[in-house]
Amino acid sequence: MNHEQIVQRFERFLKTRSLKLTAQRRKIFDRAFGTHEHFSAETLYGWLKDEPGENVSRATVYRTLALLLDGGFVEALDAGRGELVYEHVLGHAHHDHMVCLECGKIEEFHDERIEELQLEACKKKGFQLVSHDLRLRGYCRGCAKKRGTRSASAT
């Protein structure tokens, strides 16, 4: 799926809700899909600020991200840094995250067997699963090396 197709999907989404495709929404959308990084609302706001032309307000960034989230175009992740980070969802299969406590880097991984075990657990409890979120916190390869071999003081 290329960028044009994604935009079209967004346009259709807006239409079904009688919402309008404004220049601001377009900018935010393009930027969100133009990166494969995870970004916070503030980060995205910063990116747009650096672009030529009219600025988009912080409020609109927040409002549009909420809209994209609602439409399933992006997913939100709380990496434990006090702000949500987003990632676009298209072309991205579901995955979980490893968050580095040192540098904040977010790595992705996926293991279908884990997903299956989750479903199994839900079945047992009669829990109707909507979504899930697995975060591993620790040190990425680079930071772990820098910190030496001393083990963490955690439980």
Place this chain on the structure above:
Amino acid sequence: MNHEQIVQRFERFLKTRSLKLTAQRRKIFDRAFGTHEHFSAETLYGWLKDEPGENVSRATVYRTLALLLDGGFVEALDAGRGELVYEHVLGHAHHDHMVCLECGKIEEFHDERIEELQLEACKKKGFQLVSHDLRLRGYCRGCAKKRGTRSASAT
């Protein structure tokens, strides 16, 4: 491990850091360990307010929870409601959470096989795991029933 033993452990912890056991810390500690529920800082503050005697300030509740977290007496969990919820750790083996999107109830579960697969994933990426956090979001048995069999509109 009974309450007295837990308190002693807390006293020892404070001593090793040259911290003091104040009436406020004692109150907060007792309340945190006196429940098996998950609670937010605000909730705990509310509980203490309802108790007879001197009130503990909100600031002290936050400061003490941070201390308990640091000492490994409680764990924090972001249930996705904008505030952290805590749970005491003693007598509680590690477990993951199912958060009901309707009523907010938090259920616990555990599957050792999931833990193993996580370690395996970390090994692959050279990631040094410190802790993890698996949250399943959806509807608990009761709420799922109330909502009928219509499937969620999520992706």
Place this chain on the structure above:
DNA sequence: CTAAGTGCAAACATTTTGCAATCCA
């Protein structure tokens, strides 16, 4: 005694909202 702890209110950071002006469909 004195380092540590407390309460208060102000400060913070992130996100949300009310409102008047503006813009798409």
Place this chain on the structure above:
DNA sequence: TGGATTGCAAAATGTTTGCACTTAG
């Protein structure tokens, strides 16, 4: 045209912090 959207600044939320006073050890 008219409902949707925007920007702004103010408000809301959850949490942290500076400071003068108090207290445990």
